[in-house]
Amino acid sequence: xxxxxxxxxxxxxxxxxxxxxxxxxxxxxxxxxxxxxxxxxxxxxxxxxxxxxxxxxxxxxxxxxxxxxxxxxxxxxxxxxxxxxxxxxxxxxxxxxxxxxxxxxxxxxxxxxxxxxxxxxxxxxxxxxxxxxxxxxxxxxxxxxxxxxxxxxxxxxxxxxxxxxxxxxxxxxxxxxxxxxxxxxxxxxxxxxxxxxxxxxxxxxxxxxxxxxxxxxxxxxxxxxxxxxxxxxxxxxxxxxxxxxxxxxxxxxxxxxxxxxxxxxxxxxxxxxxxxxxxxxxxxxxxxxxxxxxxxxxx
Amino acid sequence: xxxxxxxxxxxxxxxxxxxxxxxxxxxxxxxxxxxxxxxxxxxxxxxxxxxxxxxxxxxxxxxxxxxxxxxxxxxxxxxxxxxxxxxxxxxxxxxxxxxxxxxxxxxxxxxxxxxxxxxxxxxxxxxxxxxxxxxxxxxxxxxxxxxxxxxxxxxxxxxxxxxxxxxxxxxxxxxxxxxxxxxxxxxxxxxxxxxxxxxxxxxxxxxxxxxxxxxxxxxxxxxxxxxxxxxxxxxxxxxxxxxxxxxxxxxxxxxxxxxxxxxxxxxxxxxxxxxxxxxxxxxxxxxxxxxxxxxxxxxxxxxxxxxxxxxxxxxxxxxxxxxxxxxxxxx
Numbered sequence: 001x002x003x004x005x006x007x008x009x010x011x012x013x014x015x016x017x018x019x020x021x022x023x024x025x026x027x028x029x030x031x032x033x034x035x036x037x038x039x040x041x042x043x044x045x046x047x048x049x050x051x052x053x054x055x056x057x058x059x060x061x062x063x064x065x066x067x068x069x070x071x072x073x074x075x076x077x078x079x080x081x082x083x084x085x086x087x088x089x090x091x092x093x094x095x096x097x098x099x100x101x102x103x104x105x106x107x108x109x110x111x112x113x114x115x116x117x118x119x120x121x122x123x124x125x126x127x128x129x130x131x132x133x134x135x136x137x138x139x140x141x142x143x144x145x146x147x148x149x150x151x152x153x154x155x156x157x158x159x160x161x162x163x164x165x166x167x168x169x170x171x172x173x174x175x176x177x178x179x180x181x182x183x184x185x186x187x188x189x190x191x192x193x194x195x196x197x198x199x200x201x202x203x204x205x206x207x208x209x210x211x212x213x214x215x216x217x218x219x220x221x222x223x224x225x226x227x228x229x230x231x232x233x234x235x236x237x238x239x240x241x242x243x244x245x246x247x248x249x250x251x252x253x254x255x256x257x258x259x260x261x262x263x264x265x266x267x268x269x270x271x272x273x274x275x276x277x278x279x280x281x282x283x284x285x286x287x288x289x290x291x292x293x294x295x296x297x298x299x
Numbered sequence: 300x301x302x303x304x305x306x307x308x309x310x311x312x313x314x315x316x317x318x319x320x321x322x323x324x325x326x327x328x329x330x331x332x333x334x335x336x337x338x339x340x341x342x343x344x345x346x347x348x349x350x351x352x353x354x355x356x357x358x359x360x361x362x363x364x365x366x367x368x369x370x371x372x373x374x375x376x377x378x379x380x381x382x383x384x385x386x387x388x389x390x391x392x393x394x395x396x397x398x399x400x401x402x403x404x405x406x407x408x409x410x411x412x413x414x415x416x417x418x419x420x421x422x423x424x425x426x427x428x429x430x431x432x433x434x435x436x437x438x439x440x441x442x443x444x445x446x447x448x449x450x451x452x453x454x455x456x457x458x459x460x461x462x463x464x465x466x467x468x469x470x471x472x473x474x475x476x477x478x479x480x481x482x483x484x485x486x487x488x489x490x491x492x493x494x495x496x497x498x499x500x501x502x503x504x505x506x507x508x509x510x511x512x513x514x515x516x517x518x519x520x521x522x523x524x525x526x527x528x529x530x531x532x533x534x535x536x537x538x539x540x541x542x543x544x545x546x547x548x549x550x551x552x553x554x555x556x557x558x559x560x561x562x563x564x565x566x567x568x569x570x571x572x573x574x575x576x577x578x579x580x581x582x583x584x585x586x587x588x589x590x591x592x593x594x595x596x597x598x599x600x601x602x603x604x605x606x607x608x609x610x611x612x613x614x615x616x617x618x619x620x621x622x623x624x625x626x627x628x629x630x
Contacts, residue, residue: 016452189402190397190398190399190402191402191403191404191405191406193353193358193395194395194397194465195405196358197356197389197390197393197394197395198390198417199386199387199389199390199420200386201386209405212405212407212408213405213406215407
């Protein structure tokens with residue numbers, strides 16, 4: 001190799017992770033969103049350490065205390081207390097844990113089921129399997145999402161776990177359709193034919209050849225799905241169909257504080273704000289990921 | 300070395316669409332490829348070149364129907380073979396490179412990973428040995444700066460480099476037959492010649508048979524020993540290579556040759572054959588070329604010609620063009 005050629009070629013090609021981070025970093029909103037998400041994760045992991053009090057401990061001498069730095073009976077309630085004297089800050093911090101678990105569980109369930117069904121539908125194009133799966137998904141899509149979730153909870157019974165299943169079912173059609181669409185796009189490419197030619201079985205084609213190339217839209221959809229799962233769970237909790245009191249779930253906190261909306265703004269505003277910020281952070285992260293992962297959408 | 304052909308295809312047909320109104324993408328095609336032979340398949344877009352190759356490899360999917368009287372590789376019937384056996388035979392002994400280099404590599408994995416996967420399948424060996432072999436393959440296909448390209452991802456390679464990586468993967472398992480489907484079409488003209496020369500060098504070094512599918516007659520003239528000219532799914536002429544260029548017997552071959560830029564030097568306009576390849580619904584009842592043929596006769600419109608044996612070639616024409624020796628005027 002001559003020196004001229006050595007100068008012409010840069011030192012090394014960037015690793016995929018580096019490239020992704022560089023693209024992601026250009027979107028400031030996304031970085032802020034990701035920062036907030038990381039903060040939430042820390043809250044969730046260290047809830048027992050960070051939260052000043054237990055989320056269910058009742059300070060009977062300080063019910064509906066305003067947010068302030070002044071101690072009441074020797075305790076400081078930074079964000080005030082609710083109607084039975086529980087510290088709102090502690091409840092919000094513990095609620096983070098629940099919200100993230102809800103997002104994680106329902107998105108994982110929905111994603112794994114959706115990817116599997118989407119792959120089967122994409123690989124059996126024009127056959128009974130595709131027809132059955134896609135029409136079933138159309139039926140699910142035809143129902144308003146919250147109504148469907150309520151119906152599922154009504155069948156399974158109220159509770160946090162059932163709410164997560166319900167949300168997973170509501171999100172399923174999005175993942176199935178997205179996977180199928182991406183699979184159909186990839187199947188038309190020559191590398192899939194080359195793989196078949198080399199003797200790959202259908203299962204190998206599905207999971208080793210095609211699936212990694214469908215990952216980008218799925219990662220984006222999963223991140224955005226996180227926020228809609230948290231929102232839906234809060235809605236179910238608000239309706240009394242999700243987490244049951246005294247679980248410090250944001251939606252059920254809102255529901256139980258509803259009667260104080262006129263007298264004590266903080267019991268309603270703060271959980272609502274927590275939901276808003278969390279959903280916003282996940283959406284910003286998701287958008288940033290989409291821009292970074294899918295250059296075709298960039299303008 | 301036996302004289303039996305490596306690949307033997309007899310009366311191959313591929314149809315798409317409803318049985319009543321099917322499109323005959325490939326219509327009664329027969330050809331054979333001997334070991335170490337270079338065969339060119341030429342024809343314009345839609346003439347069934349690629350589908351023929353895909354059908355031979357069993358890559359035509361459900362809605363398409365493949366029929367053949369005989370489809371044999373190395374004396375073994377490919378049609379009656381169980382799918383698993385067929386897959387292992389194809390992966391090892393027949394390799395194919397595709398037209399579009401940008402979609403021929405899996406974008407999710409690095410060049411090294413994809414090459415080493417192929418090597419693991421056919422040779423095995425330790426990780427280190429496979430990586431060394433992958434590097435050697437990249438050097439064999441003359442990729443500059445091969446060490447660095449080994450860990451590149453497909454989107455970091457140019458079209459020409461991707462095509463070379465494809466070629467490296469194809470020769471990784473020492474195939475006895477390589478099918479190249481328009482391997483130079485998507486490349487720059489300057490790279491095309493390099494690529495062809497490389498393809499031929501590798502073909503000689505590995506003793507492979509090569510089927511070169513192309514619409515570029517210039518490529519065939521340089522490379523192939525024998526050529527099949529296809530039109531609308533049919534073979535219209537087969538001949539040895541210097542022969543077909545000097546004395547085409549079928550009007551379509553002649554028209555293809557006449558449209559080569561090299562043969563139009565000094566002309567204001569390139570010669571061309573008016574019209575397009577007939578589709579599913581406008582297939583003429585007689586000779587498929589009849590609507591476009593400059594020498595069309597009454598008989599051509601009513602009757603479909605068979606592939607007639609001529610002196611040195613075969614042509615699907617009632618009135619084959621005269622050779623230079625035959626000075627007799629056409630009827």
